[in-house]
Amino acid sequence: MYDGTKYFARSLDSYHPSQSEVSVETDPNNPIKYGMVKYPTCDEELLNTGATSPLGESEDIGSPQTSKENIEVEKLIRKVPYEPQIMIIYEAGDIHSALHFLIDSAQNPFDRNAIAMVFIEEKIIEEVVQQILSKLKPLSDFATQHHNFWDSVEYIKTEELKSVTVNDDEKTFPVFVYDITHEKLGNEQTGVITLHSFTKNEEIIEKYEKETLSFKSVCSWNETLDGVYEIVAAFKCPYFYINCCNVNLGPIQNSLNAGKNDVVFEDGFHYETITIYTLFKLIVFPIGDAIVAKPSASAKEVEPISFLEP
Numbered sequence: 001m002y003d004g005t006k007y008f009a010r011s012l013d014s015y016h017p018s019q020s021e022v023s024v025e026t027d028p029n030n031p032i033k034y035g036m037v038k039y040p041t042c043d044e045e046l047l048n049t050g051a052t053s054p055l056g057e058s059e060d061i062g063s064p065q066t067s068k069e070n071i072e073v074e075k076l077i078r079k080v081p082y083e084p085q086i087m088i089i090y091e092a093g094d095i096h097s098a099l100h101f102l103i104d105s106a107q108n109p110f111d112r113n114a115i116a117m118v119f120i121e122e123k124i125i126e127e128v129v130q131q132i133l134s135k136l137k138p139l140s141d142f143a144t145q146h147h148n149f150w151d152s153v154e155y156i157k158t159e160e161l162k163s164v165t166v167n168d169d170e171k172t173f174p175v176f177v178y179d180i181t182h183e184k185l186g187n188e189q190t191g192v193i194t195l196h197s198f199t200k201n202e203e204i205i206e207k208y209e210k211e212t213l214s215f216k217s218v219c220s221w222n223e224t225l226d227g228v229y230e231i232v233a234a235f236k237c238p239y240f241y242i243n244c245c246n247v248n249l250g251p252i253q254n255s256l257n258a259g260k261n262d263v264v265f266e267d268g269f270h271y272e273t274i275t276i277y278t279l280f281k282l283i284v285f286p287i288g289d290a291i292v293a294k295p296s297a298s299a300k301e302v303e304p305i306s307f308l309e310p
Contacts, residue, residue, distance in 0.1 A: 082189045083216035084116035086237070088204060091121045093221030094243065095128060101219065101245040103135045106174035109143055109191035113216060113246070116182065116189075119204050122197040129164055129176075129195075138171035149175075149191035155184070156192070164195065182213040201227045205234045219245045225285070232283060233276050242285035244269070249282070256282060 085105070089098045105115040120128050143149060156163050156177050166173035176195045177185070185192055198204045217239035220231060225242065232240050241247060252271035255262035259280050264271040265287065272283040 081112065083113050084189070084213060085113055086117045086119070086208070086215050086218045086235075087115050088119045088218065088220040088222075088231070089121065089124070089128060090220075090222040091123050092223045094223065095124070095131070095221070097243075098219075098221040099128070099131055099135065103132065106132075106176075106193060107137060107139065109139070109149070109174060109193070110146060110189060114189075114191075115193060115219070116213065117194045117196070117208075117211065117215070118176070119196050119198050119207070122199050125197045132164060132176070133166065136166050136173045138168075138173055143191055144172040146191060148186055148188055152185040152190040152192045155186075181211055183211075201230050201234075204231065208235060217241065217246075228283075228285075232281060236279065238279070238281050240281065240283045242283065244284060244286050247284050249284070252282070 087098065087102055089095060102115055102118065105111065108114060138144075153175060155161075156175070161180060162178040164176040164178075174193070175191075176193045178195050180194055182190065182194060185194075196204075196207050198207070215235075215237045218231065218235055218237050219241045220228065221243055222228070223243070228240075228242055247269060248267070249256065249271070251266040251269070252262060252264045252273060254260075255264070255273045260273060261275060262271075262273050268286055270283075270285050270287050274281055274283065
């Protein structure tokens with residue numbers, strides 16, 4: 001399983017290219033460390049700009065004013081580009097960190113870069129699903145009242161599709177549904193996450209190619225980098241996060257804007273822009289202590305990993 005000495009699984013600033021309108025200040029002298037992701041704590045007071053209802057908890061959910069405001073928020077969200085994300089969890093990956101980001105996204109299913117499709121290696125899928133169920137919390141009022149979400153839930157019930165959710169008569173929880181493409185659930189953002197098992201990368205690629213949804217990024221969790229290039233080359237997504245999620249892209253932003261192939265090492269991350277089959281892509285993954293630490297006379301220099309040809 002996961003070896004924490006090899007890299008830090010972190011997310012700096014929870015940045016995603018689709019979130020350029022929102023800026024969150026982070027103290028550069030106090031970066032988010034691996035342990036914060038390995039053993040995260042939940043702050044229920046955090047504000048979710050994408051999925052949280054615009055009303056306070058004291059508002060009457062059934063009031064005409066509530067419905068009117070929710071409709072107005074829906075209209076605003078439709079104007080924001082939907083840039084969904086794929087998550088891939090391998091048996092050799094850091095499951096704990098992967099679930100930290102997956103659950104956070106599942107609780108906010110109408111964020112513009114919400115995870116919409118999850119691949120889990122077949123050997124661990126039952127274990128991971130049980131962990132997902134144990135971590136789910138009720139959805140926000142906005143999400144539960146969204147017509148796209150309920151249309152998808154009704155379709156799942158009507159077709160008797162296998163799904164993962166918490167059954168509760170009073171509250172609604174995030175919904176995962178097995179082995180289905182998003183076009184069956186709806187043409188727009190539905191708030192439902194599709195779930196798929198796999199035994200090898202070829203199966204991931206085959207199922208991905210059946211999707212009509214245009215994904216913006218991939219978040220892959222695998223302690224080794226085996227098969228990473230294969231996924232990067234096969235997927236049309238422009239952004240690939242390996243053992244991390246929505247990392248701050250500031251260090252390589254200039255190369256991204258210029259469409260320039262480049263490699264940057266900063267803040268404990270490997271950033272790489274590369275053109276593959278005419279498609280310009282970004283790859284980001286954390287690197288270990290030996291690379292991040294300050295140089296010393298006795299320290300052995302570590303050769304960086306790069307997908308760029310010399």
